[in-house]
Amino acid sequence: MSKNISIADIASALHLSKTTVSFILNGRAEEKRISDKVVKRVLAYVEEVGYRPNSLAKSLRTGKSNTIGLMVEDISGPFFASIARLIEDRAYENGYKIIYCSTDNNTAKTHDLIGMFRDRHVDGYIIAPPPGIENDIAELLKNDLPVILFDRYLPLIDTDHVIVDNQFGTYNATRHLIEQGYKNIAYITFASTQTQMTDRMLGYHKAIDEHKLKPNVKEIVFNRNDAEVIEPLTHFLQENKHLDAVLFGTDHIGTCGLKVINKLGLRVPNDLAVASFDDYSVFELYTCPVTAVAQPITAIADSIITLLLARLNAKTKAPVQKITLSTELIVRSSSKAK
Template structure:
């Protein structure tokens, strides 16, 4: 295997000091009054031999890696994938690259990923927080590493975050179903202590209480495999044949619901009306098209990366944190008409 060239190798080959090579490669030649002839000679040699700097070593020297760690529940989910892409584009325009991974909503995996990102000396963190990582986030903040959360947040940890009005969103969607004449409205969601899922459940409960209709709630464990999550949905619908409308807690559950309703020969919206939290382009193409609570993905991405860039570009780490709550849009389609 060919040995990777180092600054020392370049210096020895050109018979100059490694410090001079380092100054030239780091754009400090003029500051150090290094001749243009020598700069040209070094750059020409570097190009000829295909030298690439060690990014980890550079980050240790400069204190910056120009990378950002992004942790979400499931990067394959359309909501997270779209936000991640927009954050990546905005970060790149500002000189940063994104390293991202899926936590699977697992506390231990999240802790291991944070440790890995620390080893890579990432400059800041964007996190959809699972439960149980309070101390890990506090440790990052204590070490001067900025953290911005989105989708949810940790109430007991002081961080910047960007969320949507989850409680009003499900309250509004449930009220819409009530006003359409539905009385047996189910809420199918993930079993979770995360703020966003708690607030969505609370919004549903509030609307059902006001309408004096019974609550029909099914909470499902978050898993990566589909079948163990589809079966509880099927069992729940078979047990409650009176259900005439369903609000799903996110778009992945909505897709499970559509599969189950098809298998049970339930017509949408004639037998069961359906609303999904989180829109998905597939919902517009599905027949009938699916009513959805659409989150402002572009605004979420813009706010998240802009807050983090401000933290990265200022040395004044004051105690004031930004808490941004954005509005959603209820997109009415055929599944509720």
């Protein structure tokens, strides 16, 4: 039997109308008073030939595809991968499947991916948005498609979002380094105007200013290629030998930074104390375990999927929810007191 068997094929084989077969396959046999004998006959035949309904055609009939589009910066990154896994589990428990994709923080690519999701009639969107995607999000909302933003938000778009207190996270980490006796503390981060990154920068500067220290900031152009991050990072550390501590703005920069520190033969924390935003298993396994600002992964994922499921199941429009969760500073040997 052909794998592309249709409702029309089933109807023809069983000498029934397409409408009758369709009602049975869509669970409306009792409503349409179709006899149990006919229902059993159709279901037995469907089982025999291995019929699978066309999901797109079904979504057009029912208005639901029971799928959710999840768009993150990089699905292979530990932070986004952990969030995605937890969301997938909760979604599946509630009858939804997840379609993943990575945007690479690229506006044009994200625009194309949203178009692809719309073609697939996904029921809702979970997005870690790149800059410049405001019009696309506004169009989704205009069409009553629920959108949950996370990790960062778009100030001009009024929709649900789930973030952490990024500013306090870096403030707390910087203050910790200062309290350990470090005075020449660098902040190395990706150059970005996105909310999560600007808030982290503000937190660093707030702690530095409060203690009347001199800021040392290095912003690196975002790149997934480690080599493109390691090169400017190496130059910065070579040219700033007066530094006694460094706070990395993301786990990606943090892991690249540890490679550079090893290559330069610097001892942690004797030559250079280290802390990073985002906790990552590598940090705990490093020769000198790394102090990190840990995001509440489980709480983030739970908040995101709870918000989206509420939107998908709501009969009336509820107020927009903007959730900010706390981070935790996990102190390890890399920031030991001088």
